[in-house]
Amino acid sequence: MFETVKRLLSYFLGRSSQGAARPPASAPNQPLTSDEMPIPPGRPIERTVERQVIPGTRLSIMVTQSAYSGPDGSLDRVRDVRGVMAGCSHLVTSYEQLGGRCIFCQTEAAELVSAGATDLAALEAMTLFCVSCMSECALCRRTICRRHALQWQDDVGAVAYLCPTCREAADRARFFQKLMRAITFPFVNNPDQEHK
Numbered sequence: 387m388f389e390t391v392k393r394l395l396s397y398f399l400g401r402s403s404q405g406a407a408r409p410p411a412s413a414p415n416q417p418l419t420s421d422e423m424p425i426p427p428g429r430p431i432e433r434t435v436e437r438q439v440i441p442g443t444r445l446s447i448m449v450t451q452s453a454y455s456g457p458d459g460s461l462d463r464v465r466d467v468r469g470v471m472a473g474c475s476h477l478v479t480s481y482e483q484l485g486g487r488c489i490f491c492q493t494e495a496a497e498l499v500s501a502g503a504t505d506l507a508a509l510e511a512m513t514l515f516c517v518s519c520m521s522e523c524a525l526c527r528r529t530i531c532r533r534h535a536l537q538w539q540d541d542v543g544a545v546a547y548l549c550p551t552c553r554e555a556a557d558r559a560r561f562f563q564k565l566m567r568a569i570t571f572p573f574v575n576n577p578d579q580e581h582k
Contacts, residue, residue: 431453431454431455431461432452432453433450433451433452433453434450434451434452435448435449435450436448436449436450436451437449438480438481440470440484440514442487443487443510443511443513443514444506444507444510445470445507445510445511445514446470447467447468447469447470447478447479447480447481448466448467448468449465449466449467449468450465450466450467450468451463451464451465451466452464452466467479467480470511470514471511472484472511472514472515472516472519473488473491473511473512473513473514473515473531473533474514474515474516474519474531474532474533476515476516476518476519478514478516482517483516483517484514484516484517485514485515485516485517485518485519485520485529485531486514486515486520486529487513487514487515488513488514488515488530488531488533488534489528489530490530490531490534490549490550491512491513491515491531491533491534492513494512495509495510495512495513515531515532519531519532519533520532521534521535521547522535522547523535523547523548523549523552524546524547524548524552525546525548525549525552525555525556526549526551526552528549530549534549534550535547535548535549536548536549536550536553538553538556538557540560541560
């Protein structure tokens with residue numbers, strides 16, 4: 387009884403229980419279907435898009451790889467990289483080229499946002515710097531961009547690169563050191579004059 391019902395259902399439903407019906411192959415005199423036609427030259431066969439989001443920003447690096455059929459039937463591969471123009475004015479196209487984000491550039495960008503700047507992506511790109519423009523403060527060891535690495539020379543003549551915060555503190559310390567020398571100069575004997 388179940389076999390009869392099963393046969394009737396398969397008859398009325400078009401025998402869908404045996405699998406999907408495939409269209410018959412084209413005869414030699416009939417035109418080719420879209421699945422059987424060769425791919426015209428210059429048309430993409432395969433395309434992959436890889437998006438690398440830069441942490442802490444809305445920015446990303448896009449890498450598109452495409453395979454095209456050439457005019458002679460060859461396979462041509464094209465790689466298109468869309469990077470980010472960093473604040474140091476260098477194009478960053480991979481994580482290996484990215485030096486980091488400058489905290490002082492972030493402060494400047496925050497001031498521009500509060501002033502009403504609307505292009506947040508451009509402001510975030512302004513805070514980035516590449517590896518070749520990366521610098522480090524000699525006192526606090528903070529990684530900063532080259533623009534905020536300020537040259538500072540001590541009393542002996544040694545040159546160091548400091549971030550704006552450390553440079554301001556070093557200049558303040560030097561000022562108070564000179565002030566104390568000027569105040570205490572009359573009361574302190576000069577060691578060179580004692581030997582004369």
